[in-house]
Amino acid sequence: MNKKEMSVNIPPRRSIIMENFSIVRIAIALALALSIVFIIIYFVADDPWLAINRLVAGPFQSWRSFFSVIERAMPIIFTGLAMNIVLQSGVFNIGQDGAFYMGAVLASVVALKLPTIVGVTQFVAIFVSAMAGGIISMLPVLLYRYTKVNPIVSAIMFNSIFYYGGAYIVSTFLLERSGTWGSHAFPKEAKLGLMIPKSKMHWGALILLIVYLGVVYLMRKTALGMKIRTVGLNPTFATNVGLNSGLIILGAQFLGGSIAGMGGAIEMLGMYQRFLWQGPVNYVWDGLMVHMLANGNPAFIPVTAIFIAFLRIGSEIMSRSTNIPPEVVAFLQGIVIVLVASSKFLYGFKAKYDRKISLAQVRSDSEGEFA
Amino acid sequence: MGVELLRVDSITKVFDGGIIANQDISLTILQGEIHGIVGENGAGKSTLMKILYGMENPTSGAIYLENERLELRTSRDAIEKGIGMVHQHFMLIEELSGWENFRLGLEGKPFLIHRQDDLNELREADKKYQLNVDGSLLVRDMSVGMKQKLEILKILHRGVKLLILDEPTAVLTPQETDELFARLSDLKKQGVTIVFISHKLNEIRQICDRITILRDGRNMGTYPVGGLSNEKISELMVGREVSQTIDKPFQEPGDVVIHAENLKQADVHGVEKLVNVDITLRAGEILGIAGVDGNGQNELFNVLTGQAKDYVGQIFFEGDDVHHISINQLNKLGLSKVPADRMKDGVCKELTIWENLFSPRIKNFTSKFGALKQKKIDEEARKLINDFQIKANAPSQRVQTLSGGNIQKVVVAREFSTDVHALILNEPTRGIDVGAISFIHQRILEMREKGSAILLISSDLGELLSLSDRIIVMYKGEVVARFNHQESPVTEQELGLYMLGLKKMESMES
Numbered sequence: 001m002n003k004k005e006m007s008v009n010i011p012p013r014r015s016i017i018m019e020n021f022s023i024v025r026i027a028i029a030l031a032l033a034l035s036i037v038f039i040i041i042y043f044v045a046d047d048p049w050l051a052i053n054r055l056v057a058g059p060f061q062s063w064r065s066f067f068s069v070i071e072r073a074m075p076i077i078f079t080g081l082a083m084n085i086v087l088q089s090g091v092f093n094i095g096q097d098g099a100f101y102m103g104a105v106l107a108s109v110v111a112l113k114l115p116t117i118v119g120v121t122q123f124v125a126i127f128v129s130a131m132a133g134g135i136i137s138m139l140p141v142l143l144y145r146y147t148k149v150n151p152i153v154s155a156i157m158f159n160s161i162f163y164y165g166g167a168y169i170v171s172t173f174l175l176e177r178s179g180t181w182g183s184h185a186f187p188k189e190a191k192l193g194l195m196i197p198k199s200k201m202h203w204g205a206l207i208l209l210i211v212y213l214g215v216v217y218l219m220r221k222t223a224l225g226m227k228i229r230t231v232g233l234n235p236t237f238a239t240n241v242g243l244n245s246g247l248i249i250l251g252a253q254f255l256g257g258s259i260a261g262m263g264g265a266i267e268m269l270g271m272y273q274r275f276l277w278q279g280p281v282n283y284v285w286d287g288l289m290v291h292m293l294a295n296g297n298p299a300f301i302p303v304t305a306i307f308i309a310f311l312r313i314g315s316e317i318m319s320r321s322t323n324i325p326p327e328v329v330a331f332l333q334g335i336v337i338v339l340v341a342s343s344k345f346l347y348g349f350k351a352k353y354d355r356k357i358s359l360a361q362v363r364s365d366s367e368g369e370f371a
Numbered sequence: 372m373g374v375e376l377l378r379v380d381s382i383t384k385v386f387d388g389g390i391i392a393n394q395d396i397s398l399t400i401l402q403g404e405i406h407g408i409v410g411e412n413g414a415g416k417s418t419l420m421k422i423l424y425g426m427e428n429p430t431s432g433a434i435y436l437e438n439e440r441l442e443l444r445t446s447r448d449a450i451e452k453g454i455g456m457v458h459q460h461f462m463l464i465e466e467l468s469g470w471e472n473f474r475l476g477l478e479g480k481p482f483l484i485h486r487q488d489d490l491n492e493l494r495e496a497d498k499k500y501q502l503n504v505d506g507s508l509l510v511r512d513m514s515v516g517m518k519q520k521l522e523i524l525k526i527l528h529r530g531v532k533l534l535i536l537d538e539p540t541a542v543l544t545p546q547e548t549d550e551l552f553a554r555l556s557d558l559k560k561q562g563v564t565i566v567f568i569s570h571k572l573n574e575i576r577q578i579c580d581r582i583t584i585l586r587d588g589r590n591m592g593t594y595p596v597g598g599l600s601n602e603k604i605s606e607l608m609v610g611r612e613v614s615q616t617i618d619k620p621f622q623e624p625g626d627v628v629i630h631a632e633n634l635k636q637a638d639v640h641g642v643e644k645l646v647n648v649d650i651t652l653r654a655g656e657i658l659g660i661a662g663v664d665g666n667g668q669n670e671l672f673n674v675l676t677g678q679a680k681d682y683v684g685q686i687f688f689e690g691d692d693v694h695h696i697s698i699n700q701l702n703k704l705g706l707s708k709v710p711a712d713r714m715k716d717g718v719c720k721e722l723t724i725w726e727n728l729f730s731p732r733i734k735n736f737t738s739k740f741g742a743l744k745q746k747k748i749d750e751e752a753r754k755l756i757n758d759f760q761i762k763a764n765a766p767s768q769r770v771q772t773l774s775g776g777n778i779q780k781v782v783v784a785r786e787f788s789t790d791v792h793a794l795i796l797n798e799p800t801r802g803i804d805v806g807a808i809s810f811i812h813q814r815i816l817e818m819r820e821k822g823s824a825i826l827l828i829s830s831d832l833g834e835l836l837s838l839s840d841r842i843i844v845m846y847k848g849e850v851v852a853r854f855n856h857q858e859s860p861v862t863e864q865e866l867g868l869y870m871l872g873l874k875k876m877e878s879m880e881s
Contacts, residue, residue, distance in 0.1 A: 221745075223737045230730055234719040239678065240710060241731040242699030355385040355430055357772075 018353040022295050025346050029339035030293075037332045041324055051322040058317030059310055065317065067199035071271065073302070073309035074208055075100070078263025079287030080294070080301040081215045082256040086137065087291060088219065089252030090232030095140050095155035096260040097284040098162035099133030101277065103264025105166035106132050108183055108275040111190035112174050121190045126207070126265045133261015134254035136162060141253050145246070163280040170275050183275035192270040204266035211259060215298045218255075228252045260287075289333065292340050308333070374402040375438070376564050377423075377454075377533055382432035384418055384588075392418035393429070394588045400533065405555065405565045407579035407596065409572070411608055411802070415588040416568050420535050423566075424456040425449035436532070447476075455526030456535040461518050469493065469506035469513070473525055496528045500561070502554055516547035520554070527563070534558070535566045540574055552578050570608075572601050584608055587804065619816060621857065624840070625654035628793045628824035629675065634684040636670050636848075644670040645682065646849040652793065652824045657815070659839030659856070660828040661866050667848035668828045669711065672797045675826065676708045677701045689792065702731050705792030709782055709799045711828075713775075717782040720771035724763055725752040727770050728785050759784040760810060776807030783811055793824045800834060812838060832863050844869040851875040 017024055038052060045051040059069050079096050086093040110125035139158050140151035174183035192202040219225035231238045231245045231252075238245050263283075268275060290308060294300035311333075315326035339345045377400040384393040393415045400406045410416050421427040423434060425443030434441045436452055443449050449456075463472050470490045474480060480489075493506035502520040510518060519539060526534060536555075540548045555565060555578060569575055575582055576596060584591040584607040591607045629652040636645040645667050652658050662668055673679035675686065677698045686693045688704060696704070710716035718727045725748050729736055736748050752766035761780045763773060770778055779799070786794070796815070800808040815838060819825055829835050835842060836856070844852040844866060852869040853876065854861045868874045 217742075221743050222741045223733045223743060224741055226726060226730070226733060226743070230719055230722060230726070233721045234715070236716050237719045238730075239698065240708075240716050242697065242702045243730070244697075244699065358385060358391055359383075 014357065018350065021350045026293055026295060026340055028346060029336050032339065033332050033335035036335060037328055040328065045322055045324050047322060051318050051324050054318035054321055055314040058314045064199055065313060067196065067201050069306060069309045069313050071200050072313060073305040074204065075263050075267045075283050076286045076290055076305040076308060077208060077302050079260055079283040080290040080305050081212060081298060082260040083284065083287040083291045084298045084301060085215065085252050086256040088232045089228045089249050090235065091141055091249060091253065092152055093137060093140055093155055093253055094152065094284045095137050095158050096257060096287060097281055098159040099136040099257040099260040100264040100283055101166050101281050102136055102162045103129035103133045103261030104268035104277065105169055107265035107268050108170065108174060111186045111269060112184055116187045116189045118189045122192060122269065125269060126262055129261040129265035130258035134258035137257020137260065138250055138253045141250060167278065174275060181278050185274045192266065200271060202270035204270040207266060212302060219298055289337055376400050376402045378435040380433045380435065382419065382422060382429045384422060384427060385430045392588050396590045398583050398590060398593055400564060400566060403559065403562055403564055404580040405559055405567055405578055407575040407582035408566060408568045408585065409570055409575055409582055409608060410585035411570065414585040416585055417537060420456060420537055420568060423454055424535060450529050450531065453530065453532035455529060455531035456537065457519065457522045457526060457539060459537045459541055461522055463510045463518060463522065465511040468509050469504060469521055472510055472521065473506060496524055500524060500527055501557060516543055516550060533564045533566065537568050540569065540571065572604055622655050622819065624656035625822060628652055628654050628689055630687045632685045634674060634682055636674060636682040644848050648850055652826055654824045655819055655822045656840045657819050657825040657827055657838050659835040659842040660826065660845060661832065661835055661842055661870055662845035663870050664830050666845045668845060672795060672828055675795055676706065705790050707786035707789060707791045708795040709786055709797060711797040713779055713782055718770045718778055721769065723767045723769055724781055725766040727781050728752055728755055732789065755784045755788055776803040779803050779807060783814060787814055787818060791818060791823045794818055795826045797828045798830065832866060836863065846870065846872045
C-alpha cells in the first residue's frame with residue numbers, strides 16, 4: 001500500500017529537450033542547412049577555407065561591417081515584430097510590405113514638405129507613418145469581413161496599390177529632376193542622426209529597442225496580448241468567453257501595421273539621403289522567416305533577424321574575395337524554411353515522447369483513482 | 372461457429388498530442404458470427420475499426436486474420452486481406468451512378484469503360500447477395516438505405532471475409548433498419564462474418580450473437596448477447612450503476628432567472644431546429660433537458676447562452692431581454708455555461724491553465740494600464756486548481772497536456788467560481804472518467820444549493836434523473852413533455868417514450 005501511494009504522486013518523467021522540442025528542432029534545422037552550405041562551398045570554392053572563413057568571420061573584421069549587420073537587421077526586426085503580432089492574432093496578413101513602403105513615402109513627404117524642426121519633424125514623420133501603416137494593415141481584414149475576399153489575395157493586391165501609389169506620390173511631388181529617379185535630398189536636420197560615429201547606426205536603433213520591448217511586454221504581460229493570442233489560437237473559444245474577436249483582430253492588425261509603417265519611416269530617414277525605392281520592397285517574407293525561426297516568440301526575433309543579416313553580410317564579404325556568389329545564403333534560407341515549416345520534420349521523436357508521457361499519465365491517474 | 376476468424380491482440384492507439392483512443396484492447400471474432408461492438412461516444416469504437424480497416428496504424432499491438440499476422444498500411448491492404456468496412460458517412464461519389472461507384476477501385480478492369488459489362492457485374496453480385504440495388508441510378512438519386520446497400524455490395528464483391536458496419540442504423544428509418552437486418556441475417560447464412568457497431572442496445576440484442584463492450588478505450592469484456600441484461604450492458608458501458616442515487620435534499624425553487632417564450636430557430640436550409648420552445652428557469656433548481664442527440668438541444672444551448680442571435684421569440688435574463696446583450700455582458704450579469712465540445716469551445720488547449728481559467732474576467736487581474744498581475748493570477752489559479760481537484764503541476768501548464776476529466780474540471784472551475792446566477796450545462800460529463808463525473812455532479816448540486824438556476828442538457832439519462840428537479844423532453848425541436856421530477860419521479864422508460872416521439876403531452880401549447 002505504501003509503495004502504491006508513493007507511485008501515485010510521481011509524475012511521468014519529462015525531458016527538458018523534449019519539452020522545448022520546437023526550439024531544438026529549429027536549431028537542428030539551422031545546423032543541417034549550414035552544414036549543407038558548407039559542403040557545397042567546399043566542393044565549389046577554389047579556396048573553401050577562405051570562403052567559409054569570410055562567411056563566418058567576415059562580419060567581425062571591422063566595426064563598420066559589424067554595425068552593418070545591425071543596420072541590415074533593423075528593417076527585418078520591424079517587419080518581424082509586425083508579422084508576429086498579426087500572425088498571433090490568427091491572420092496571415094502580408095500587407096506589412098505596403099505599410100512599410102507607405103511609411104517610408106510619408107516620412108519623406110513630411111521631411112521634404114513640412115518646415116524642419118529638429119525632433120518635431122522626426123516625431124511627426126514616424127507618427128504619421130505608423131498611423132498610415134496601421135490603417136493599411138487593417139484593410140485586408142476589413143475587406144474580408146464585408147466581402148469575404150481572401151485576405152492573403154487582397155493583401156497582395158493592396159501591396160501593389162501602395163507601391164505604385166507611393167511611387168506616384170514621390171514622382172509627382174518629391175522628384176528631383178536629375179539623372180536617376182529619386183526625391184530631393186532630405187534636409188540634414190530631418191534625418192535620424194548618427195548614434196554611433198564612424199558607422200551608419202542611427203537613433204532609429206533606440207526607437208527599435210523601445211518598440212521591441214513594448215511588443216514583448218504586450219504579448220507576454222498584458223491582457224491585450226493574451227486576448228490576441230486567444231483569438232488567434234481558438235476563435236470559437238474566444239467568442240465563447242465573451243471576447244470581442246472582431247475588434248481584437250483589427251486592433252492586432254493596426255498594431256502590426258503601425259510597427260511596419262514606423263519601420264519604413266525609420267529606415268528611410270536613418271539610412272538614406274533621399275527616397276530611392278523605385279520598386280516594391282520585400283521585407284514581409286524576411287519578417288515571416290525570422291518570426292518562424294524565433295518559434296513565434298517575439299523575444300527571439302532580434303536574434304534571428306541579426307542571424308539572417310549576419311549571414312547576408314558575411315556572404316557579401318565572402319563573394320568579394322572568393323568565387324562564391326552571395327546567393328548561396330538564399331539557398332541556405334530556403335533549406336531552413338522548408339525544414340522549419342514542415343511540421344513532419346523530426347516529428348517522430350516528439351510524437352513518440354508524447355505517447356510515452358500520456359500513457360504514463362493515464363496510468364498514474366488511474367492509480368490515483370483506486371488509491 | 373467457434374472457429375476464430377480475427378484476433379486483435381492488445382491494440383493501443385495514442386493519437387498525436389497524446390489522446391489515448393484504445394488501450395490494450397484484445398478481442399476475438401469468430402467465423403460466421405455477428406459481433407456487436409458497443410460503447411458510448413468516445414469509447415474508442417471507431418478508432419478500433421479504423422485500425423482494422425488499415426486507416427490508422429496502431430501504436431502497439433497486432434491483428435491476426437486466420438492466424439496470419441496482418442500489416443495493414445492502407446484500406447487497400449485491408450480489402451486485399453479480406454476486411455471491408457462500411458462507414459457511417461458513405462464513401463460514395465454522389466454525382467456518379469451506382470455501377471461507376473461499384474467499379475471504382477476494382478482490380479483487373481480494362482482501360483476503357485464498358486458500361487454494360489460493369490452493370491452486368493453489379494447485377495450478378497446483387498443477385499448473389501440479394502440486396503436489390505439498382506446500379507443504373509445516380510447515387511444522389513438513391514435512398515439512404517440503397518446507398519448503404521450499394522456500399523455493402525461494393526465491399527462484398529471484393530471478396531471480404533469480414534464486414535464491418537460502423538453505426539449503420541444511425542442514418543436509417545425504422546423500416547430501412549428492418550430491411551437491413553433481414554439482409555444481414557441472410558448474409559450471415561451465406562457465411563459472412565459481420566462486425567456491427569452501435570450504441571443502441573435493442574438493435575444489438577436483435578441481431579448480434581456476441582458483443583464486446585468498450586469504455587474509455589478499454590475492453591470491458593466480450594459476452595454472448597443472450598446472457599446479458601440491458602442494465603448490465605449499460606453498466607459496463609457507462610462504468611457505474613445507471614440509476615445511481617445522489618443524495619439531494621428537497622429545495623423550493625426561487626425567483627425566475629431565465630424566461631424564454633416562443634423560441635423558434637431554423638438552420639440555413641430552413642429546417643426548423645427549435646419550435647415554439649418555452650422555458651422558465653428558477654433560482655435553486657435544476658431543469659433537465661432530455662432528448663435523443665440532435666433534437667434541438669444544441670440550438671437551445673446556443674440561443675440561451677447568447678451565441679446564436681438568429682432566433683425568433685424572446686429570452687429574458689432576470690427580466691431583461693437578452694437579444695441585444697453581448698456574451699461578455701451576459702458573463703458579467705452572471706450567466707455561466709459549459710459547452711458540449713470542450714476541446715473546441717470549452718478551452719483553448721494551447722494556452723495555459725490560468726489563461727483558460729481567467730480569460731472571461733481577465734479585467735479583474737489587470738492594472739489600470741492593462742498589465743497582468745502575475746502574483747494575484749498565480750495565487751487564485753492555485754486556489755482553483757486545489758478547490759476543483761485539477762491534477763496539474765502548475766498554473767502555467769498547458770491545458771492540452773491534461774487528461775479529459777481534468778480539462779473538464781478547468782472548464783467547470785472557470786464557470787462555477789464566479790457569481791453565478793444561471794448555469795447552462797451541455798453534456799457536462801460526456802467522455803470523462805468516473806471520478807471526475809461524480810466530482811462535477813457534486814459541484815452542480817452545490818451550485819443548486821447556493822441558489823443558481825441550472826439548466827442541464829444531457830444524453831445520459833442516469834445523470835438527468837439523479838440531478839434534475841424538473842425534466843423537459845425535446846423531440847424535433849419541440850418540447851413534448853414536462854415532468855416535475857422532484858415531486859413525482861419519472862422513470863427512464865417513460866422518458867424514452869417521449870424522446871422517441873412515440874408520445875406527446877396534450878397540454879404543450881402553453
